[in-house]
Amino acid sequence: MYLPTPFEEHRPGELQRVMREHPLGALITLGPGGLDANHIPFELMEDTGLHGALRAHVARANPVWREVPAEGADVLVVFQASDAYISPNWYPSKPEHHRHVPTWNYQVVHAHGRLRVMDDERFVRGLVARLTREHEQRSEQPQPWTMGESAPEFITGLLQAIVGIEIEITRLVGKSKLGQNREERDRLGAAAGVEGLGNTQTAMAMRRAG
Secondary structure, eight states, X not given: OOOOGGGEXXXXXXXXXXXXXXOEEEEEEEETTEEEEEEEEOEEETTSTTTOEEEEEEETTOGGGTSSOTTOEEEEEEEEEEEEEEOGGGOXXXXXXXXXXXXXXXXXXXXXXXXXXXXXXXXXXXXXXXXXXXXXXXXXXXXXXXXXXXXXXXXHHHHTTEEEEEEEEEEEEEEEESSXXXXXXXXXXXXXHHHXXXXXXXXXXXXXXX
16 A cells, blocks of 8 residues: 555554444455455454454355465455545635645555454354444444344354454554645645535544644
8 A cells, every 4th residue: 555654544543443433344365266355344353462353254155265274364454434535625725826636535444464264153143243233333223133133043044154254463554644744724624625515524534633
């Protein structure tokens, strides 16, 4: 990933925030057919290992879990946070010299690691229960759905159709391109412009970048 110095993201808390709040990651693997990408919601285990671990499940019919060596394979998971188009019209300094062009602001985290297949019913059941509980709570429903609402034999059948994976994170590379290379008034002006379009997440991230 091209990573100019102003946009390097080293803060562990910010890297984990992006992965936690935007859990749908692109799992990139190199198999017999070449490069492949699978888009999977991950559970971040922040206190596991040096950099944490990622857990997820894939369909048993998905060949990705069979195409990695049993002892673990090097993989990459890309997490994309909110993003926004930036118009030069939002920079207060624009009328002074007219030397601005459009750009795009975004945050991404690249989690490098080693993948292990966890073809274990207990592992998968616990993972699915935690993912369900987490994201049902985020949906802010008055009565979040639980696995217990479905017939046990139905859930058991579905669990048999998926396989767990765990990725030991060996390296985290983060990029926060949020206008840090510009004057503060221009960064904040762009943040206001983004917020005016309803993109509060990116606007908040741009303000925090100062």
